[in-house]
Each structure stands twice: as structure tokens, then as C-alpha cells.
Amino acid sequence: MTLTAKAAAPVGVLLIALFAVAIGSSFMPLDRVIAALLGAGSRADGVILWNIRLPRVLLAALSGAALAVAGLLLQRATRNPLAAPSVLGIVDGAAVGVLVFFLIFSNEANALVVSVHWQPLAAIGGALVFATTVGVLAWQDAVSPLRLLLYGVAMAAFANAIVTLMLIAGPAFRACLALIWLAGSVHTADWREVGLLSLAWCLALPVLAVLIRPLDQLRLDDQSAQSTGLNVARTRAAALLVSVLMTAAAVSVVGGIGFVGLIAPHAARLLYGSGAGPQMAGAACLGAGMVMASDLLVRAAFQPLEVPAGAVTALIGAPYFLTLLIREGHAHV
Amino acid sequence: MSESHVPPVITVESASVGYGEALVFRDLSLTIPKGQVTALCGPNGCGKSTALKAMRGLLPTRAGQILLDQTPIGGWGAKALARQIAILGQSPSAPQEMRVRDLVALGRYSHRAAFRTLSQEDSAAIETALEATDMAALSERPLGALSGGQLQRAWLAMVVAQEAPVIFLDEPTNHLDIAHALNVLDLVRHLSQTGGKTVVIVLHDLNMAARVADRVVLFRDGRIAADGAVADVLTEARISAVFDIACQVLTRPGSALPLIVPLGPLPQARRG
Numbered sequence: 001m002t003l004t005a006k007a008a009a010p011v012g013v014l015l016i017a018l019f020a021v022a023i024g025s026s027f028m029p030l031d032r033v034i035a036a037l038l039g040a041g042s043r044a045d046g047v048i049l050w051n052i053r054l055p056r057v058l059l060a061a062l063s064g065a066a067l068a069v070a071g072l073l074l075q076r077a078t079r080n081p082l083a084a085p086s087v088l089g090i091v092d093g094a095a096v097g098v099l100v101f102f103l104i105f106s107n108e109a110n111a112l113v114v115s116v117h118w119q120p121l122a123a124i125g126g127a128l129v130f131a132t133t134v135g136v137l138a139w140q141d142a143v144s145p146l147r148l149l150l151y152g153v154a155m156a157a158f159a160n161a162i163v164t165l166m167l168i169a170g171p172a173f174r175a176c177l178a179l180i181w182l183a184g185s186v187h188t189a190d191w192r193e194v195g196l197l198s199l200a201w202c203l204a205l206p207v208l209a210v211l212i213r214p215l216d217q218l219r220l221d222d223q224s225a226q227s228t229g230l231n232v233a234r235t236r237a238a239a240l241l242v243s244v245l246m247t248a249a250a251v252s253v254v255g256g257i258g259f260v261g262l263i264a265p266h267a268a269r270l271l272y273g274s275g276a277g278p279q280m281a282g283a284a285c286l287g288a289g290m291v292m293a294s295d296l297l298v299r300a301a302f303q304p305l306e307v308p309a310g311a312v313t314a315l316i317g318a319p320y321f322l323t324l325l326i327r328e329g330h331a332h333v
Numbered sequence: 334m335s336e337s338h339v340p341p342v343i344t345v346e347s348a349s350v351g352y353g354e355a356l357v358f359r360d361l362s363l364t365i366p367k368g369q370v371t372a373l374c375g376p377n378g379c380g381k382s383t384a385l386k387a388m389r390g391l392l393p394t395r396a397g398q399i400l401l402d403q404t405p406i407g408g409w410g411a412k413a414l415a416r417q418i419a420i421l422g423q424s425p426s427a428p429q430e431m432r433v434r435d436l437v438a439l440g441r442y443s444h445r446a447a448f449r450t451l452s453q454e455d456s457a458a459i460e461t462a463l464e465a466t467d468m469a470a471l472s473e474r475p476l477g478a479l480s481g482g483q484l485q486r487a488w489l490a491m492v493v494a495q496e497a498p499v500i501f502l503d504e505p506t507n508h509l510d511i512a513h514a515l516n517v518l519d520l521v522r523h524l525s526q527t528g529g530k531t532v533v534i535v536l537h538d539l540n541m542a543a544r545v546a547d548r549v550v551l552f553r554d555g556r557i558a559a560d561g562a563v564a565d566v567l568t569e570a571r572i573s574a575v576f577d578i579a580c581q582v583l584t585r586p587g588s589a590l591p592l593i594v595p596l597g598p599l600p601q602a603r604r605g
Contacts, residue, residue, distance in 0.1 A: 220425070220439060223386075224491075228495060231411040
């Protein structure tokens with residue numbers, strides 16, 4: 001891969017970010033964007049930029065990057081190119097967590113009795129419960145790639161069934177609230193959510209940095225990796241845990257944005273090679289770009305409707321996943 | 334060739350090891366002398382590979398203990414242990430697209446600090462390992478483009494690059510033609526004689542064991558049937574008893590080493 005191709009991705013992502021800030025219900029030319037960013041623009045521009053567009057773009061970028069890295073960690077830890085947060089039931093598990101949260105903490109008037117700020121914790125809880133179940137089931141088969149995938153698909157279907165039941169049985173208001181969240185959307189972005197994801201990233205970054213070398217070592221089979229001095233069990237557990245937490249953090253604020261965790265690591269590997277460090281940085285960059293672009297697309301194409309960005313990522317992601325299944329499903333991983 | 338004066342580097346003391354419910358061996362005692370090549374031989378399923386894994390700490394001991402330099406094997410950290418013992422398993426695997434050089438570099442894991450790139454020592458060890466295994470010319474090739482013999486040598490290079498004083502090899506000549514098998518055995522002798530390495534090697538072929546080893550341990554049904562210098566252990570009576578075969582032991586032309594000629598299975602196999 002040439003340097004131009006490698007440089008194209010980050011440049012493209014930056015351009016997308018600029019467009020994403022410029023385009024909304026009203027177009028804001030670049031000079032006004034820059035002026036507003038520097039605090040020199042009109043008051044209206046400043047409000048639109050700082051209160052609406054910037055958090056939305058940042059949230060899309062941070063969550064996309066988190067999902068991409070979470071997917072990479074899963075794929076590396078399980079040596080399964082088809083592993084991804086949305087395929088392994090983690091995203092749907094988080095959805096169950098959020099719906100249970102809505103169910104338990106709503107009063108008769110359908111108002112939440114506790115702060116909505118607790119919602120991310122509920123999502124993380126749901127994600128952990130389902131991820132643990134899939135992990136325990138797969139562990140019995142010594143984490144065979146195919147069986148892990150099958151367990152994940154089964155648990156995701158199970159979680160989906162629970163979600164559907166709770167949506168239908170629950171009050172309409174809650175269903176509406178939950179549906180937007182489920183499809184994955186960044187249009188309700190605020191700085192608190194950006195802060196939450198930034199915090200998750202700050203916590204994850206040192207662990208990710210330490211994990212890079214062990215993840216490269218994990219390309220060997222377990223026994224060979226261990227014989228070179230890698231603590232395989234600890235590496236795998238750390239990678240899976242960080243993956244689940246990053247997924248949960250992203251999903252808790254933006255909802256079920258699917259397939260980013262599957263596609264971004266693959267694209268990054270094609271662009272930046274198989275080294276865990278470059279691939280991780282590339283995946284984060286591409287994941288951020290994917291969610292920002294999806295959100296940009298729905299804003300531009302469906303205005304004034306707010307279509308969730310997750311719909312677009314799934315629309316592109318699902319066919320890509322199918323081709324991967326056909327191409328690599330039979331490969332011995 | 335006697336091991337009586339050599340201090341043991343690994344001591345197995347009444348160890349029981351197994352997978353799941355089943356014990357592969359119980360109450361096994363064995364010492365691995367420093368600087369020698371020890372061959373573990375025996376019929377399929379006799380426990381020789383299990384013994385090798387247990388001595389590397391890859392399998393937990395149920396009873397008894399295994400000591401490396403007087404310290405229980407479980408008390409060594411993952412990296413510290415890897416700096417002492419390198420092991421090549423029977424079916425190692427790595428991605429097809431990985432280059433030989435990158436595979437060999439992975440052997441340096443236990444010597445590298447978390448965020449440091451390859452040091453000069455690392456690079457030197459990698460080059461030495463590539464040269465020793467005759468893989469230098471193929472170092473830029475992806476693993477998927479190698480023949481069976483080349484692939485096995487690539488893995489050996491990774492193990493050599495680990496620069497551990499003790500090397501375990503589990504049937505390293507499997508799937509190799511006779512020339513490549515002899516090359517591997519020569520490399521093992523070279524590592525032992527000029528590198529001062531302690532080598533434990535699991536081998537099926539007794540003639541190969543006779544060629545490479547200072548000492549042979551014969552396993553049968555999870556027990557040690559014989560343990561000693563090559564000429565003392567590889568006798569007609571012992572081999573017949575352990576493998577249930579009739580055989581003749583000749584003297585290899587040009588050396589004092591035994592040459593085993595299997596004649597056929599014993600009429601009434603005692604197995605079962």
C-alpha cells in the first residue's frame with residue numbers, strides 16, 4: 001500500500017469532520033465555521049457550532065473509533081475475523097440493559113424516577129452480562145472461532161427477542177425513546193455524552209498501549225505464544241474486557257451502531273498491515289470516519305427527518321459481512 | 334556420556350499430570366541434566382509429550398512438583414520462564430501472510446521491554462537464528478509460501494532466537510523428509526555442543542534418537558521404562574518390551590551408536 005493510500009484515510013476523515021460541522025439544517029461555509037470555532041463568528045453560528053454540531057461530530061467520531069477498536073480487540077483475542085461487538089451479542093446485550101433500566105426506573109407517568117445519566121451504566125451492565133454468557137459458553141469449546149460466532153449470534157437473537165417483547169409490552173413513550181436509541185443515533189448529542197466517551201477513551205488508552213505487543217504475539221497459536229513468554233489467558237481476558245467496556249461505553253450513548261466494529265479493523269488491516277499498533281490507530285480513524293460519514297449522510301439525505309446513523313452503517317455493513325462470511329467463513333483461522 | 338556428574342536443571346518429583354479427568358502419568362520422577370540432549374521416546378500415548386508440556390509449565394501438576402533450578406515451575410513468571418525454556422510444539426500455527434523474519438522476531442518477546450523496538454541484541458539474535466536454521470535467504474517470504482521443511486525450520490528459528498538455555502522440541506522431525514530431518518538433528522547437536530544448550534527432544538524414531546541424544550528416556554503407559562545413556566537403554570530386550578516389537582540392534586557403521594532394525598510386531602502383543 002502506497003503512502004498516498006495510507007495518508008488518504010486520515011485526510012478523508014478530517015474532511016468528513018469539516019463537512020459534518022458545516023452541514024446541518026442550515027449550511028455554514030468554512031470561513032464561518034472557523035470563525036465560530038475561534039469565537040469570532042456571529043452569536044447564532046457560535047451556538048449552532050458549540051451546542052449542536054460539534055458535540056454531535058465529536059460523539060460520532062469517539063463512538064465510531066471506540067466500536068472499531070473494540071471490534072479489533074475481539075477479532076485479535078479470538079483470532080476470528082468475523083468477531084465484532086454487534087455479532088457477538090454485546091450491542092444487543094447493552095440494549096437489554098437500557099430497556100430494563102427504562103422499565104425499572106419509570107413511574108406511572110412514564111417519567112424516569114432517576115437521572116438519565118445512569119443509562120450508560122445500565123448499558124454497560126447489559127453488555128457485560130451477555131458478553132460473559134457468550135464467553136462462558138465459548139470457553140467450554142476452547143474458544144473455537146466458529147462456535148464463538150454461533151453462540152454470539154444465538155445470544156444476540158435472544159437479546160433481540162427480549163428487546164422486542166419489552167418494546168411491545170411497555171408504554172409507547174418508552175418504546176419511542178428506546179427505538180431511537182436502539183437504531184443508533186448521535187442526534188441527541190450533548191457535551192455530557194462527549195465527556196463520558198472521552199473518559200472511557202482516557203481509561204482505555206493506556207491499556208491499549210500496553211496490549212499492542214501482546215496482541216501481536218497472540219497471532220501465534222496459544223501454546224507457541226505462551227512458550228515465547230506471553231501470558232495468553234491474561235492478555236485475552238484484558239482484550240475482551242476492554243472491548244466489552246468500550247463497546248458498552250459507545251453503545252450506551254449512541255445506541256446500536258452496528259458493523260463498524262467488524263469493517264473498520266478489516267479495512268485498517270488492508271491499509272496499514274497486520275501490526276497491532278498501526279492497525280489499531282487505523283481502525284480508530286476509519287471507525288470515526290464511518291460513523292461521522294453515516295451521520296452526515298442521513299442529515300443531508302433525509303432532512304428534516306432524523307434518521308439514525310446506525311441504519312446507514314448496517315445498510316453498508318451487512319452486505320460486507322456477508323461477503324466476508326463467504327470468503328473467510330471456511331478459512332481455518 | 335554419563336549424566337551422574339551433571340547438575341540437573343529440571344527435576345520432576347513424583348508428579349501427576351493429566352487432561353481433564355484422566356491422568357496421563359502419576360508419580361513420575363525424572364531429572365534433566367544440564368548441557369545434554371535428552372530424548373523422550375515411547376509408543377503413542379505413553380506420556381512423553383505430556384511430560385514435555387508439564388516440564389514447561391504448560392500443564393498444571395496435580396500432585397508432586399516440577400522444579401526448574403530449584404524453583405517450582407509454577408513460581409516462574411511467564412516471561413522469566415520463557416527466558417529459561419523455549420518449546421516448539423507439535424502443531425504451531427501463525428497467519429499465512431506473516432513473514433519468516435517477523436515470526437522469528439516474535440521469539441524475542443521475553444527479552445523486550447513493553448514499548449521498546451527491537452534492540453541490537455534482538456536483531457543479532459534474529460540473524461543468528463536465521464543463519465543457524467539456514468533460513469536467511471527465505472527470511473522475507475510469507476509463511477504460506479514455504480514448504481513443510483522450510484516452515485519447520487522457520488519455527489525452529491523462532492525458538493532459537495528466544496536464546497533460552499533450555500530447549501524443548503516435540504517431534505521436530507515430523508513431516509520432514511530424511512535430509513531435512515537430519516538437518517534438524519544436526520542443528521540440535523550443534524545447539525548442544527557449541528551453544529551449551531540443554532535439549533529435551535521427543536522423537537518417534539529410535540535411530541534418530543540414538544543419533545542425536547546423549548541420554549534416552551523410554552516411556553510406556555505413563556511410566557518410565559528405561560532411562561540412561563543411549564547404548565544402555567536402546568537394547569533389544571528393552572525396545573521389545575516397550576514397543577511390543579521384535580527387533581535387532583546392530584552397531585552403526587563408523588560409530589559405536591546402536592542401529593535399531595525393527596523386525597515386526599510381537600506375536601502376542603501385551604498391549605491393552
